[in-house]
Amino acid sequence: MSLCLRFLLSAPFLLSAVNAWTSTPFNPPSIPLAVRTPYVSAWLPQGSGTALNGAWPQFWDGATLGWAGFVNVDGVSYNFLGTPDVPGATFSLATQQSFEFTSTQSIFVLSxxxxxxxxxxxxxxxxTDLVKQSTPFAYMAISAESTDGNAHTVQIYSDISAEWVSGDDSLTVNWTTTTGDIFTHQVQLEDQTLFGEVDDHTQYGSAFYSSPNTVSATxxxxxxxVVRAQFIEHGVLANTEDTNFRAVSDDWPVFAISHDLGSVTTATEPVIYTVGHIRDPAFRIRTQDRSLYFWSEYSSPAELVSYHVCYTPIPFTNLNPQISAFIGDYSAALTRADxxxxxxxxDANLINSEYAGLVAISLRQALGASEITISKxxxxxxxxxxxxxxxxxxxxDGNxxxxxxxxxxxxxxxxxNPVFGKYLLEGLFRYQATGLYPNKWSVHDLGASYPLALGHNDGLDEAMPVEECGNMLIMSLSYAQKTGDFSQITQYTALLDQWTQYxxxxxxxxxxxxxxxxxxxxLANQTNLAIKGIVGIKAMSVIWGILGNTAQESNYSSIAASYVPQFEGFATSTTGPHLTLDYGDENSWGLSYNLFGDKLLGLNLFPQSVYDEQxxxxxxxxxxxxxxxxxxxxYSLICTHSTLDWQIWTSTLMTNNATRDMFIxxxxxxxxxxxxxxxxxxxxxxxxxxxxxFRARPVVGGHRT
Incomplete structure (x- = not known):
């Protein structure tokens, strides 16, 4: 028995911590709070269990995002969000009773x-709504209810800090507050860097914190x-603006809104806060600047011209319709989310409840790494x-x-929505169709530093020839099969065929x-890479069939079919039987997750015996x-590391539920x-x-197989 195997079989099992509150379906490593884009990405770190008021929310990279909340009950103040220190002010901590997450929501109940x-x-x-999906805002909704049957006076408060606009707290920010139907705080760097980042935080654009301007709002x-003490002591804010613009960390400016709920017995209608970050232009691909799709409904390019030229803050008047619409849509948005x-x-419970929980915690993370853009x-x-x-x-990395x-x-x-896949692939196809990328295989990425997609005209991107050629072919056919839309495979047939030849x-x-x-x-002779490549060849055969070229369809199908028995001869261990990691290394093995492509596309290329053996x-x-x-x-003294996505992909290949569920x-x-x-x-x-x-990577989208 190998050292690896001896260690694996003798390893202890770790038990998860027990929290003082109920967690449904489980307590995840970190809880998504506001996760919409790579720059609107706020999380509550958990470890063995952290209440909503047990830590500051964090950006996905672990940096603090100031986001605080208090509730005053009969003149007594309780902190429910973040861990603010307010010297001289008296308040208690609300007690978390429960936490629940779904695919789109994280719900806390605190006493x-x-x-x-x-x-x-x-x-x-x-x-299914590109305007709504591309809107870089999230909701926090707060309702209150008496637990003793008596009426109690209740006021709600929340603020964000300027940490939402930069990865460098020493930089100077300025801000404005707009009143009207809604209160909106807008904060941004004084000196902005177009397309710039510091520690993965964007360095241009504006953060917005908004809430309806009701008669009870301040x-x-x-x-x-100062601001937090004002609410704690008085239950109301002063309707004043600090105009001493300064560094993020200089007396930590915050932007607060409070609501007086009056006398509360039964559950109140929720108080709505929205938080987000908008920048424009949002993206550059080669020489073209692009904007987030939502602008197409709420603003004309002419209204943004000053920002495009000078990179000064986006005027709030341009955003007022969008923010008002977003706040007004909360009830309908919640219904759609439910x-x-x-x-x-x-759907996920058709597998089991554990799988359903994994899918639910993964969706916001998967989609929250993406943005939808348009041009003029x-x-x-x-x-x-x-x-x-x-x-x-x-x-x-930031590719x-x-x-x-x-x-x-x-x-x-x-x-x-399968069309998301088409939109993701389109930029890759367009760039390589220009002929500027010199390699014969598929490019690894569109650019080394988000949000700049400048390409790799020198051909020095990270080379994964078989990996990326196979991926592009599999995804292209998958989209066409799912939707019946053959426009992309028709337009880029030459590229797809070029990669198949490779x-x-x-x-x-x-x-x-x-x-x-x-x-x-x-590593040479990688079994799993060979699987991907053979699946890619067969995928091109199917593409040719869709496009009506039966000669090429037959040709590539024959090649893929002839490779399979040869592959089995190279890759099957004589000591297993099982597939090896690389040809000839009889005691090696690995997750053969690339067989997922065979199943996804319905190719039936590899024999059942391969799946049974694995x-x-x-x-x-x-x-x-x-x-x-x-x-x-x-990457380890002993071979113990793995990845979540490939575990789940491999589970789909198992020919009995017991082994499938072992992975899940x-x-x-x-x-x-x-x-x-x-x-x-x-x-x-x-x-x-x-x-x-690794953290917050979109690859967890693979959990929804």
């Missing part, structure tokens, strides 16, 4: 003396301890027929539309190269938190074991149940 408040963080997933801007949540839960037409108007979607490879990150996230896009030459016996698991290093093999190398990725050891249960145990406080890291240790540094 503040005789009042329970329900705080619902809704990050809508509006897959607002205030100023130093954090329906989507119920549908996802119902020749007249300067919005060209709503020119839609491109961009995805940030979060945490592992744009990384092909092997889109691929594992692909199932979430197919499930919510696979014919280099997928049966792959040369020394890296795969998507690049942290493991390069199903029988994996339980023999299972660890406490899943099956390791493979037997390579460059392992991922569920990792997600709920209380050892991490980062937004769902996908690279982890299958023995200790610890994440390995």
């Amino acid at each position: 503040a003396g005789p009042i329970d408040i329900t705080v619902n963080f809704l990050s809508p997933v509006e897959a 607002y205030q801007t100023g130093q954090d301890i 329906a989507l949540d119920a549908q996802i839960e119902s 037409d020749s007249t300067g108007g919005w060209n709503t027929s020119d839609i491109l979607m961009f995805l940030k490879e979060i945490s592992s 744009v539309n990384t092909v092997d990150v889109i691929m594992p996230a692909w199932p979430a896009f197919l499930y919510t 696979l014919i030459n280099d997928s049966l016996i792959p040369n020394d190269q890296i795969s998507t698991d690049d942290f493991a290093g390069a 199903t029988a093999w994996y339980p023999t190398v299972d660890a406490a938190f899943g099956v390791p990725l493979d037997t390579r050891q460059p 249960n392992a991922v569920y145990k990792f997600a709920s074991n209380g050892t991490s406080n980062a937004p769902f890291g996908d690279w982890y240790d299958t023995v200790a149940g610890l994440d390995e540094g």
